[in-house]
Amino acid sequence: MDDPIGFFFTWVTYGTWLPGDSRGWVEHRHGWRPAQPALELESAARMTEDACWLSHQQRKAVEDQVAETCLHRRWRLHAANCRTNHLHAVVSAPGTPPKKIRADLKAWATRRLKLQFVADRKNWWAERGSTRWLWAEDDLDAAVQYVAEGQGRRGGCG
Numbered sequence: 001m002d003d004p005i006g007f008f009f010t011w012v013t014y015g016t017w018l019p020g021d022s023r024g025w026v027e028h029r030h031g032w033r034p035a036q037p038a039l040e041l042e043s044a045a046r047m048t049e050d051a052c053w054l055s056h057q058q059r060k061a062v063e064d065q066v067a068e069t070c071l072h073r074r075w076r077l078h079a080a081n082c083r084t085n086h087l088h089a090v091v092s093a094p095g096t097p098p099k100k101i102r103a104d105l106k107a108w109a110t111r112r113l114k115l116q117f118v119a120d121r122k123n124w125w126a127e128r129g130s131t132r133w134l135w136a137e138d139d140l141d142a143a144v145q146y147v148a149e150g151q152g153r154r155g156g157c158g
Contacts, residue, residue: 004133006078006092008143009102011129015051016085018043028128049123053084058117062087065112066105075101078140079147088147090140098131 019025020039027033054062059082066089070077075093087109093101110124134140 003094004135005137006076006090006134006140006143007098007101008132008134008147009089009091009098009105009129010086011102011106012086012126013052013054013084014049014123014125015044015047016053017126018047026130049121051085052121052124054082055084058113059083061112061116062109065109069105069108073104079144081147090134090143090147092140098133102129102131 017023017025018040019027019033020036020041020043022035022037022040024035025033062082063080066080066082066087067077069075070091073093073096075091075096078090078092080087080089089105091101091105106125106129113124114121132143134143
């Protein structure tokens with residue numbers, strides 16, 4: 001089977017969308033789950049730091065680092081949009097496992113945030129994230145449009 005033409009990644013910041021969340025939540029390997037207030041309270045009690053809400057400057061730094069990492073790795077960044085509590089990125093990287101792409105993007109974004117903002121923060125991001133495989137140009141175009149325009153703003157960080 002051929003490689004997908006791209007991946008649509010989403011991941012949230014630490015503590016901003018917990019298991020059991022009142023908006024519903026995604027359970028690893030099991031998909032969407034409805035709100036479970038007791039689980040949300042239990043998840044919040046296990047947190048080791050406050051929830052992470054990114055400032056405008058931090059979001060810009062994350063977007064810049066995602067672009068830099070993609071350039072360095074020779075991956076094609078189609079779109080990236082960092083919000084206060086999550087990031088979306090659409091990347092093409094033939095032959096590269098999506099877990100590696102996501103792990104590298106998160107790791108380098110964390111390094112940038114620690115270097116520029118809060119060196120002693122341990123948790124910037126939730127453990128995993130969502131990866132959607134994009135097989136068709138229409139799917140890639142739709143993901144790019146959503147990332148660029150579907151988050152309440154057009155273009156870069158703002």
